[in-house]
Amino acid sequence: MAIIHSFPSYLNLRSHTHGHSTHHRLTTISGCKPKLNSISLIARSSSSSSHSNALLFEAAKHTVDTYVESGMVVGLGSGAASCLAIHYLGQKLSVGQLKDVVGIPTSVGSASDAAKAGVPLHQYQHSLQIDFTFNDADIMEEVSLNAVIGRQRLEGDESIIEEKKILDVTKNLVLMVTEKQYKSGVEGSIPVLVNSVGWMETAEEIDDLFVGDAEVWRRACIGRGHAGPTGGDFPVVTREGHNVLDVIFTSPIPNLAEVAKLLDNIDGVAGHGIITKTPCRAVIAAQSGLCIIDNTTTTILIQAVASVVGNGSTTASDMFHHHRLLPSLFFLSSLFSDVEFRDKDFLESVFFVSW
Numbered sequence: 001m002a003i004i005h006s007f008p009s010y011l012n013l014r015s016h017t018h019g020h021s022t023h024h025r026l027t028t029i030s031g032c033k034p035k036l037n038s039i040s041l042i043a044r045s046s047s048s049s050s051h052s053n054a055l056l057f058e059a060a061k062h063t064v065d066t067y068v069e070s071g072m073v074v075g076l077g078s079g080a081a082s083c084l085a086i087h088y089l090g091q092k093l094s095v096g097q098l099k100d101v102v103g104i105p106t107s108v109g110s111a112s113d114a115a116k117a118g119v120p121l122h123q124y125q126h127s128l129q130i131d132f133t134f135n136d137a138d139i140m141e142e143v144s145l146n147a148v149i150g151r152q153r154l155e156g157d158e159s160i161i162e163e164k165k166i167l168d169v170t171k172n173l174v175l176m177v178t179e180k181q182y183k184s185g186v187e188g189s190i191p192v193l194v195n196s197v198g199w200m201e202t203a204e205e206i207d208d209l210f211v212g213d214a215e216v217w218r219r220a221c222i223g224r225g226h227a228g229p230t231g232g233d234f235p236v237v238t239r240e241g242h243n244v245l246d247v248i249f250t251s252p253i254p255n256l257a258e259v260a261k262l263l264d265n266i267d268g269v270a271g272h273g274i275i276t277k278t279p280c281r282a283v284i285a286a287q288s289g290l291c292i293i294d295n296t297t298t299t300i301l302i303q304a305v306a307s308v309v310g311n312g313s314t315t316a317s318d319m320f321h322h323h324r325l326l327p328s329l330f331f332l333s334s335l336f337s338d339v340e341f342r343d344k345d346f347l348e349s350v351f352f353v354s355w
């Protein structure tokens with residue numbers, strides 16, 4: 001993959017590495033409460049879950065260190081990485097490294113995390129200017145960085161609609177995912193909010209639209225036994241009174257944005273969990289370090305690299321998985337220094353925070 005911005009903290013992170021070593025600095029964390037002042041180098045953990053927590057914390061820390069500045073209004077996302085980012089942000093506020101940051105929670109969970117972490121909160125209001133937002137995504141389409149949220153919501157106490165409004169109005173957005181969630185073709189559930197009156201007709205229409213590619217199930221409240229495709233007697237009803245359909249794709253979706261458009265045009269659909277936002281950056285926690293991708297420049301660089309390496313089929317996935325392409329990317333970075341589309345940030349682009 002990887003496009004890349006070097007931001008101020010790129011230098012900081014690089015200074016933590018040993019030359020071009022592929023060993024990324026990891027940070028001890030304790031549950032969801034990283035301690036800002038207790039950063040230490042640790043060997044890669046033998047426990048895979050603590051290792052993946054450490055990787056997620058690197059993504060969260062990088063996101064906060066790089067994009068959050070004093071005085072900002074910051075959208076606070078939901079999910080494991082966002083929880084780590086909120087607590088890290090709280091730590092930076094408590095030691096005075098950041099000041100006057102106001103958080104806009106995207107969910108009940110993020111509001112609760114922020115309250116515990118000491119991040120001052122405001123409720124989202126229409127016309128509020130949000131400088132920057134971070135969020136988790138359940139899965140992300142490579143290159144476009146279109147993503148899916150809302151797969152985990154089993155109780156209906158969260159609002160995908162409100163969360164998407166915040167992501168929509170924010171000036172800058174970072175989505176944090178692991179490398180396993182960064183896919184060339186997204187599969188699995190797309191959560192779709194439908195009016196509960198007439199939900200069955202809407203579900204049938206969606207089923208017809210994606211026949212052979214997806215199954216449609218109405219989401220049931222957890223703890224209510226086996227509900228089956230109709231959601232049984234206790235379907236989830238969201239805060240806004242919608243039912244949630246899981247449109248479960250059984251094969252990779254070639255273009256997530258197309259699916260979003262098709263869903264938007266169906267009567268009875270009130271919203272869905274697909275995010276399509278430009279500009280958007282992905283901070284990807286990979287085994288070998290962090291990878292930062294910006295969807296405004298990805299396509300251009302991929303095409304350019306494909307031509308330099310003489311392989312028309314080069315994809316973001318190739319770049320992500322085959323480090324051999326990195327020299328080409330660096331080379332291109334220097335070649336493009338005079339080209340109009342490259343702004344200063346872009347000129348300073350480098351490809352991985354640490355490999």
Ligand SMILES: O=C(CO)[C@H](O)[C@H](O)COP(=O)(O)O
Nearest residue numbers: 078079080136137138149150
């Ligand atoms: O829907 C989402 C953001 O709104 C997230 O993708 C979801 O919350 C991820 O949860 P976790 O990180 O705990 O798997």
